[in-house]
Amino acid sequence: MEIKVLGTGCASCKALYETVKQAVAELGIEATVIKEEDLMQIMNYNVMSMPGLVINEKVVSAGKKLSVGDVKAFLTK
Template identity: 50%
Template sequence: MEIKVLGTGCANCRNTIALIEQVAKLKGAQITLDKVEDIQAIMRYGVMATPGVVIDGKVVHAGGIPSREKIEQWFDRQQNTNV
């Protein structure tokens, strides 16, 4: 699972990264987590509010820290498609 967190490095972006890492560890998920801080690269995803989250090339969240429940759902969906 390839995850990108889009943002300029603000506290919300850092908290989003930490939360994703926590949930991934809890779920035992193998992830590649990248930070995208370049404004032009962020805009190419069409994200106008950060932090944004991209999973396997698809924007799944933009603006504010996603809830733990929402992040867990991303991992649950990924696990269900790999079964």
């Protein structure tokens, strides 16, 4: 599983990255967590609100602060 946190380095983006890492650890799943800060790459996902969450190349959230529980729900769907 590949998970990308899209964001240009804002506090919300950094927080989501940490939240995703925590959710992955708590679930005990094998996943690569990537923090994508390149605006050109982010635009490829058509995400205009940060932070964005991409799981296996599918945008599942944009512009929202997610809890660990929210992230776990996306990861276990």
